[in-house]
Amino acid sequence: MAADPTTGGGEAESFFRAAPPLRDQDRVAGDLADFVARHSGNGGGGRLAGVVCVTSGGTTVPLEQRCVRYIDNFSSGQRGAASTEYFLKAGYAVIFIYRRGSKQPYCRFLPEDSFLDLFELGEESDIQVPESHAAVVKTAIRNYRKAIDEGLLLKLPFTTIFEYLQLLQMVGTAMNCLGRQGMFYLAAAVSDFYVPWESMAKHKIESASGPLNMQLNQVPKMLFILRKQWAPSAFCVSFKLETDPDILLQKAEAALRKYGMNVVVANELANYKDVVVMVTSNGRTTVRRPSKEDDVEEQLIDLLVEMHSEHIMQLNQDVHKL
Numbered sequence: 136m137a138a139d140p141t142t143g144g145g146e147a148e149s150f151f152r153a154a155p156p157l158r159d160q161d162r163v164a165g166d167l168a169d170f171v172a173r174h175s176g177n178g179g180g181g182r183l184a185g186v187v188c189v190t191s192g193g194t195t196v197p198l199e200q201r202c203v204r205y206i207d208n209f210s211s212g213q214r215g216a217a218s219t220e221y222f223l224k225a226g227y228a229v230i231f232i233y234r235r236g237s238k239q240p241y242c243r244f245l246p247e248d249s250f251l252d253l254f255e256l257g258e259e260s261d262i263q264v265p266e267s268h269a270a271v272v273k274t275a276i277r278n279y280r281k282a283i284d285e286g287l288l289l290k291l292p293f294t295t296i297f298e299y300l301q302l303l304q305m306v307g308t309a310m311n312c313l314g315r316q317g318m319f320y321l322a323a324a325v326s327d328f329y330v331p332w333e334s335m336a337k338h339k340i341e342s343a344s345g346p347l348n349m350q351l352n353q354v355p356k357m358l359f360i361l362r363k364q365w366a367p368s369a370f371c372v373s374f375k376l377e378t379d380p381d382i383l384l385q386k387a388e389a390a391l392r393k394y395g396m397n398v399v400v401a402n403e404l405a406n407y408k409d410v411v412v413m414v415t416s417n418g419r420t421t422v423r424r425p426s427k428e429d430d431v432e433e434q435l436i437d438l439l440v441e442m443h444s445e446h447i448m449q450l451n452q453d454v455h456k457l
C-alpha cells in the first residue's frame with residue numbers, strides 16, 4: 136500500500152493506522168474546512184491578523200481499550216486558555232484544541248469550586264448572578280459570545296493521545312492553505328509514552344494476577360511532520376517543559392534545530408506561570424510576569440504576534456523580489 140503523505144511514514148504512519156478513528160470525524164472536518172475557508176486570504180492587509188491553532192491541556196494514555204485506567208499529566212490548560220484570549224484580542228481567529236474539562240478561554244476568573252456558586256434563585260425562582268460575581272460573569276459572557284458570534288473561535292476537544300494527534304493532523308493539513316498566515320502554538324502537554332491500540336488489553340486489566348508489568352512505546356514526535364508535511368509555511372511555536380533548570384535551554388535549542396520550529400518557549404515546572412524563555416535562531420528572550428495580577432502570556436503573545444507578522448512580511452518581500 137502507498138504511504139499516506141499526511142502521516143509522515145514510519146512510526147507516525149503506524150500510529151495513525153492503528154489509532155481508533157476519531158468520533159465525529161466528518162463533522163470536525165466540515166467545521167474545520169468552513170472555519171479555514173472563512174478566514175483564508177483575510178490576513179496581511181486585511182482585518183484579520185492570522186489564524187492560530189492553540190493546543191491546550193494534557194493528553195491521556197489509556198491502558199485498556201474499554202478504558203477504566205489511564206496515565207495523565209499535570210497540565211491544567213491555563214496557558215492555552217489565557218493565550219487564546221490574548222490571540223483573539225490581537226485580532227487572530229483561533230482553533231482551540233483542548234483537553235475536555237480543562238481551563239477554557241474567558242472562564243479563568245470564574246469561581247473554581249462550584250458552578251452553582253455563580254447563581255442564586257431570585258424571589259420568583261428566577262436565576263440571578265450574585266453581585267459579588269456579576270462583573271466577572273458579564274465580562275466572560277461578553278468576550279466569549281463576541282468570539283463565537285464573529286466566528287473567530289473554533290473549539291475542538293480531545294481526551295486521549297490518539298484523539299489529540301488525529302486532531303492536530305486534521306488541523307495541520309487544513310491550515311496548509313493559509314501558508315505563512317497560519318500559526319501553531321503548541322502548549323498542550325503531550326504524552327511521550329503510550330500503549331499501542333493493537334497491543335492494549337481489551338477489557339479491564341485483572342488485578343488478581345499480581346503486579347503489572349507494562350512496556351510503553353514512544354509516541355512519535357509530530358513536530359517534524361507538522362513542519363515538513365502538514366503546514367510547511369506556518370509559523371510554529373512549540374513548548375519545552377523540564378523540571379531540571381540545567382538542561383532546559385539546551386533542550387529547547389535542540390528542539391528548535393531538530394524540528395525547525397520558529398520559536399521554542401522554554402519553561403520550568405517550578406515557575407512556569409511566572410517566567411518563560413523564548414528561544415529562536417537569533418537568541419533568547421526572557422519574559423516575566425509583571426505582577427500576580429497579570430499573565431505572562433500577555434507579553435509572550437505580543438512578541439509572538441510581532442514575530443509572526445515579520446514572518447508574513449518576509450513572504451511579501453520574497454514575492455516582490457521575483
Ligand code: PMT
Nearest residue numbers: 210211212213214321322324325354356357358373374376
Ligand atoms: O496547562 P498549564 O497547566 O498552564 O501548563 C502549561 C505547560 C507547562 C504544559 C506548557 O507551558 C508546556 O510546557 N507545554 C509543553 C509540555 C510538553 O509536552 O513538553 P515536551 O517536552 O514533552 O514536548 C515538547 C513539544 O513537542 C510540545 O510542544 C509538544 O506539543 C510536542 N510533542 C510532544 C510529544 C510528541 N509525541 N509529539 C509532539 O509533537
